[in-house]
Amino acid sequence: MRTQLDNRIRSALDERISAGLYRQKQVFEHSGVRFQTGQVTAPYLNFASNDYLGLANDAELAKSFQRNVERFGAGSAASPVVTGHGQPHQELEDTLCDWLGYPAALLMSSGFAANQAVLFSLMQKGDVIVEDKLSHASLIEAGVLSPATLKRFKHNSVSHLDSLLSQQSRLERGGVKLIVTESVFSMDGDISPAEAIQQVCTKYDATLLVDDAHGCGVLGDGRGVVSQGCRPDILIVTFGKAFGLMGAAILASREIIDYLRQFARHYVYSTAIPPSLSATLIDAVSMIRNQSWRREKLAELTECYNRSLSCFDEVIATDTPIKPVILGSISRLNAVSDSLKKSGLWTGSIRPPTVPPNTARLRITLSANHSLDDVRHLSNALSHALNEEVV
Numbered sequence: 001m002r003t004q005l006d007n008r009i010r011s012a013l014d015e016r017i018s019a020g021l022y023r024q025k026q027v028f029e030h031s032g033v034r035f036q037t038g039q040v041t042a043p044y045l046n047f048a049s050n051d052y053l054g055l056a057n058d059a060e061l062a063k064s065f066q067r068n069v070e071r072f073g074a075g076s077a078a079s080p081v082v083t084g085h086g087q088p089h090q091e092l093e094d095t096l097c098d099w100l101g102y103p104a105a106l107l108m109s110s111g112f113a114a115n116q117a118v119l120f121s122l123m124q125k126g127d128v129i130v131e132d133k134l135s136h137a138s139l140i141e142a143g144v145l146s147p148a149t150l151k152r153f154k155h156n157s158v159s160h161l162d163s164l165l166s167q168q169s170r171l172e173r174g175g176v177k178l179i180v181t182e183s184v185f186s187m188d189g190d191i192s193p194a195e196a197i198q199q200v201c202t203k204y205d206a207t208l209l210v211d212d213a214h215g216c217g218v219l220g221d222g223r224g225v226v227s228q229g230c231r232p233d234i235l236i237v238t239f240g241k242a243f244g245l246m247g248a249a250i251l252a253s254r255e256i257i258d259y260l261r262q263f264a265r266h267y268v269y270s271t272a273i274p275p276s277l278s279a280t281l282i283d284a285v286s287m288i289r290n291q292s293w294r295r296e297k298l299a300e301l302t303e304c305y306n307r308s309l310s311c312f313d314e315v316i317a318t319d320t321p322i323k324p325v326i327l328g329s330i331s332r333l334n335a336v337s338d339s340l341k342k343s344g345l346w347t348g349s350i351r352p353p354t355v356p357p358n359t360a361r362l363r364i365t366l367s368a369n370h371s372l373d374d375v376r377h378l379s380n381a382l383s384h385a386l387n388e389e390v391v
């Protein structure tokens with residue numbers, strides 16, 4: 001017999017399918033920028049990953065991981081507050097503090113958990129959280145569920161943020177004000193005016209949190225938002241993008257980190273990342289610091305991409321490896337994406353509700369492992385698809 005739950009699930013799935021938003025499972029056999037899926041004979045060129053610096057498949061980093069597994073074993077076997085925090089975890093925290101200029105850090109198992117941990121454990125009733133409208137789902141969800149009041153400022157608008165905070169201070173309510181933004185926005189690839197946002201925070205005695213998931217490793221000398229003249233009170237870095245691995249860290253004052261270590265449930269009641277992963281992340285940090293050729297390569301590929309496609313309004317020229325192509329309708333998105341697949345190119349298809357209605361888009365990402373020829377091939381195929389007006 002079908003339960004009430006079965007019926008609810010069926011109708012939600014049907015709705016997704018009829019809206020053309022159903023997510024299909026796809027099995028990938030990964031091998032860097034070229035990968036295999038399904039029965040096709042030639043590999044696809046991968047323009048959809050977050051492996052900006054090409055570390056996820058780097059042979060040196062993979063060897064380091066193997067050595068570290070031999071040395072430290074496979075898993076951490078406990079929460080960090082029990083016996084899960086080992087020497088490699090401590091060294092990684094110290095390395096991040098030294099590199100990014102913070103007194104203290106806390107390792108988390110994911111960026112999603114790090115964002116939720118901070119918002120849920122720091123914010124209380126009577127406080128206000130002011131987030132950029134395009135913040136990541138983990139930040140929006142934590143803001144919505146928080147006992148604090150959630151407000152959202154227009155994307156990257158320093159003046160709108162200022163006016164929200166000025167309203168708030170006229171109300172003369174007490175309470176903590178936490179401003180939340182990202183350094184690079186994941187679906188638009190644009191860079192936030194972090195330094196100006198920090199000035200507004202100072203003006204209104206607000207605390208600034210920046211999620212540097214797509215900036216750390218990529219922006220400036222690799223230190224992400226910190227190299228852009230901004231020093232957020234709370235900095236979130238994630239290891240699943242430019243670091244090529246997984247996990248995350250929160251960097252802040254000693255007191256904030258000490259508080260989170262006591263009260264953040266996502267930290268206390270969750271297994272520590274493997275010590276082998278921590279040790280490998282230390283090597284990833286040193287590759288990010290020392291191998292500036294990876295960022296130079298990205299700049300070169302970005303320049304080629306932006307120049308070759310500058311005549312298309314749909315193609316947004318960004319200064320980051322994230323390249324949106326805004327196509328509007330889902331049918332147009334599918335047509336362009338299929339046309340690229342026929343040319344052996346795999347790009348991300350991003351649909352509402354991940355992005356606002358009528359802004360369905362290709363999310364193209366560049367990696368230091370792409371060649372100029374790869375990017376030329378992409379530009380030619382994309383020009384062809386857009387010119388053809390495939391719909």
Ligand SMILES: *Cc1c(COP(=O)(O)O)cnc(C)c1O
Binds near residue numbers: 109182239
């Ligand atoms: C990917 C991402 C996260 C989540 O990080 P994970 O480590 O993958 O859980 C958080 N914030 C932003 C902006 C992201 O792009």
